[in-house]
Amino acid sequence: MQAARRRLEASGVRVTPQRLAVVEVLAAHPDRHFSALELYENARRAHPDLGLATVYRTLPLLEQAGVANRLNVGEEEDRFEFGLEKGHYHHHLICLGCGRIFEFKEDLLEPLERRIEAETGFRVVDHSLHFTGYCPECRAAGRDREDRRGPLQEGAPGRQEG
Amino acid sequence: MQAARRRLEASGVRVTPQRLAVVEVLAAHPDRHFSALELYENARRAHPDLGLATVYRTLPLLEQAGVANRLNVGEEEDRFEFGLEKGHYHHHLICLGCGRIFEFKEDLLEPLERRIEAETGFRVVDHSLHFTGYCPECRAAGRDREDRRGPLQEGAPGRQEG
């Protein structure tokens, strides 16, 4: 998609085929949440000699440019999603049964942020919110027997990766 | 404090001096947020031959028992705080200037959780919310010049420790 290139150019960072390949993967799946490794594997299809280190060096740039969002969902590795334009906020629902990440559109934290600023003097720049629990499928499969957080299930269905 | 021992016993996990040492550190500073390493270093004062691996093996137990809360505040390592009784929720404010973590008492996420359950069928077990920004001190020191997330300041004042 040209959208990816335009987005990159608009962000001001230097456009290279490697960066473009990464952004194209993100842009092609705006609903998915990739680990750096997954991004590397997918981008490699368009640019076979891409290096993993380059992906790691690219991600903070994309993040700062608002082209990608970094998610800290409690797993060991960070995940990344395509950064939609400001205002299209959503929260993440992380399934403890299958590891998949779902989205819930809505952002009602603005009022809370303002209260925090007023009451504490802390200037809020950003926030991170996610919910853990069990998705409908895992509930149906009875995978929500034992509660409390813990390691994700063994045979989890690929975690997003199709 | 005997409180730590009672708390451990009540949780059902086997009580060992190592675990007790860790819980005592947590209980002695309910307002602090320790990394596993900091916990290890502090607990070592009461139990000098404690091993770091033991701390890492103990933390998930305490977490499951509700004796400790694991925090994922965007840093590379997880942090832990003493787990107060249910209902005493608070959110975390992470300063991008000095790395310190502040708390903000309040939990108005219950209604949102219920809405999510009703609208998506996802069963919410827990949530994680934190805000990033600049604390009053860092604002006063002009450390909130450049925005956007990025690595924490070089000479950050010890991050809680001290």
Added chain:
DNA sequence: TTGGTTGCAAATCTTTTGCAGCTTT
């Protein structure tokens, strides 16, 4: 007793960095 625990060292895993050569502007 006896299964759960522990310390140590080695192993994993994710992310970062040094460096020499290559590319975008």
Added chain:
DNA sequence: AAAGCTGCAAAAGATTTGCAACCAA
């Protein structure tokens, strides 16, 4: 041409695991 990028391999940092000895219930 100059500054910024890239790939590779090595390094780093956090967390986990194998194992034989040890200890709480």
